Amino acid sequence: MHKILIVEDDLVIASSVKNHIKSWGCEAMCVDDFENVLSIFASYSPHLVLMDISLPFYNGYHWCSEIRRISKVPIIFISSASDNMNIVMAMNMGGDDFISKPFDLNVLTAKVQAMLRRTYDFAGQTNLLEHKGAILNTGDTSLTYKGTKVELTKNDFKILQFLMENKGKTVSRDALMTRLWETDCYVDENTLTVNVTRLRKKLDAAGLTEFILTRKGIGYIVE
Structure with a gap:
């Protein structure tokens, strides 16, 4: 279900x-926190966004631009500000329709349904x-925080993905080592420690302090 x-x-x-959208067989959610639209978008992971232009705190152009940093999901603007300048601006900021x-x-x-068919029949x-x-x-193994991309190695990505999937x-x-190296062969536990320590330094430098916590003698957690 899309x-x-x-x-809005x-x-x-x-x-x-x-x-109305739900009556046509789609799932729908309305944003209720207009200061944190990007976080809601990422958590909900929608197939399509309907975006008003005039919003509290930041306008629709801002949020369209922020979404475009991390996703190619279709964005349709809905607005009473339908003069040519706003329509052109909406398209230039990454919108797909108005x-x-x-x-x-x-x-x-x-x-909405036509846009979904065009987008997801082939992707x-x-x-x-x-x-x-x-x-x-x-999809592209990238990490973004406050509009900035954090460079990840293959193991960095695997560690973060596994921990965030189990938030x-x-x-x-042991589970993390199996996920990383996908082998029954013995791998020195110190290798995992080195990988996690290196990843934490990257996260700290990006402003994500204490993102990964240690449970002594057990493992790691993203709370």
Whole structure:
């Protein structure tokens, strides 16, 4: 089932769009924290975003630009500011379509479904893992924090992916070593320690302090 994220601060419009999209067989979610749209986007991992331009704190152009740093997911702008300048701006910022308010809900949903077909009939879904503002893209193995990409090695990525997939749970050293090296052969435990220490230094330098915690004698956890 395709997931649609609705970034619209008019509660009546947002609720109407959500209910109509759901009636057509899609899942939908409305953003309720307009200071943290990117984190909500990463956590929900939608297949398409409906984006208003006039929003509290930051406008839709800002959030479109931020999303484009980490994802190619389709973004359709919905706005009453439908003059040529705003339409051109929306496309230049990374938008895929523009629908003027007021709009017919059936037309909106038809456009959403057409965009989903064009996008996902030929391409797979990009999976994002988010924690404390850090966004791990499992499609291109990149980590982004506050708009900056953190360079990861293959082992860095594997460690982060496994820990973030098990967020809130302690991952044993044995399980992590098996995930990293995918072998029953003996690997010195110190090798894992070196890898985790190196990754922590990268995260600390990016501002992600105490992102990976140690559970002494057990393993590691992302809380």
